[in-house]
Amino acid sequence: MKNAEQVTFGGSGLDRAAHLRGDVDAMAAARAHPKAKCLLLWRGKLLVQGEALDQLCLLPVLHELIANGPGGIVPAPVLLGLSDEVPVFAFDISDWMPEGVDLSELGAFFDRSEQQHPDLPEGQVFVELRRIMARLSPRDAELSASAKAVIAWHETHRFCARCGAASDMAQAGWQRSCPSCGGQHFPRTDPVVIMLITYRNSVLMGRSPGWPEGMYSLLAGFVEPGETLEAAVRREVMEEAGVPVGQVTYLSSQPWPFPASLMFGCAGEALSQEITIDPVEIEDAIWVNKAEMMQVFAGEHPSLLPARKGAIAHFLLQNWLADTLD
Structure with a gap:
């Protein structure tokens, strides 16, 4: 795809500055840089700001919450890279416990809760990345995906x-x-294939148990050891929907920091429209033609909801509808 990297989290050209990571003096200089910034995370949520909550809130590295605040998963800020030659770090403060928060509700499919730290200005809040990912600039999206994934890796x-x-x-x-x-x-990083499987003018869609009523998305699954992307596409579609797939081509990729996957978007040509779902794998699978999918994207379909905006499934379907996959 010519516009493959326009997908959310698709990359902004961040200088990851790997050459600095093992250099003690260089890292000390980076932390002492007068403009050095740090992204705060709490329980996997990111600190953001703005009326639409569409901007990362990057605090000075010397901010008291980073230097002396509650600890978390990492003992020191993680270097994300250089943004316009300015060092940017990430730091976790999950040991902070806000009052009146039910921790069991965090991480829900649609977590719309916001947490306001008492030592931060009003409007700088921790939010779930899935909620705001499509609103972020490419640079903020790349920083968010990197920070969330690496902090989650340290946790486990x-x-x-x-x-x-x-x-x-x-x-x-x-x-x-x-x-x-x-x-x-x-x-x-776990490799995952996500498949735009088509038969003539229709695309194969599936849903997992627990999803909101009416929500369908493209089929997806983890790549197994010793398996090519093409083989994984064919195996997953056959396992989940019983549909044989012929030719497979690569389209685009997306880092998916929930917690740490790399989604390989592929196109596949179905050899049959007959569906036999595995109820252990998915709850349902259906064929949706382009006219119906246009209704779905317009919010006018009587029973189907679109894939989550910002996810590669939404991106691939959007390009399929616009005939811009090539």
Whole structure:
């Protein structure tokens, strides 16, 4: 696709400054940079601002919440990179406990709650990234995806996978090192295929249990070890919907920080329209023609809701409708 990287989280040309991560003096200089900024995270939510909550709120690295505030998943700010030559970090303050918040409700499919820290100005709030991802600028989106994914990785990889000892953050947050066995561990990204499967003028859509009523999206699934993208597309569609797929082509990719996947958008040609769903995999699957999908995107379909705006499924379907997949 010519416009492949226009997808949300598609990349903004951020200089990730990997050469600075292991340089102690360079990292000290980056933290001391007079314009150095830091993105705060709390329980996976990001600090944003603006009337539409469409801008990341980047605090000075010397802000008290970063220097002396409640700790969280990482012991020190993680270097995300250089934005216009200014160092940008990410820091987690999940140890902060706001009053009156039901933590069990966080992370819901549509989490619209906002958390206001008492030491921050009114209007700077923590929100769920899924809620605002389509509103962010490309640079803010890339910073958000990187920060959320790497912080989530630290949360689930505090111990060495080789010997079980507690590991330490290294390389400005992009590595964990084991002081016991010397093991080195790096942030993982799980490859996932998401498929625009078409038969003539229709596209295959499915829904998972627990989704909002009427919401359908493209089929997707994890790539297994030793498997090509093309094979994964064919296997997943057959497993979930019982539809055989012939030719498969690559379209676009999207980092998906929920918690840390790389979505490979592919197109596939179905060899049959007969559907036999696996109820363990999905709740339902249907064929939707272009006229119906136009209604869905316009919000005029009587029973179907569009894929979430900002997700690669929405992006691929939008380009399919506009005949701009090539």
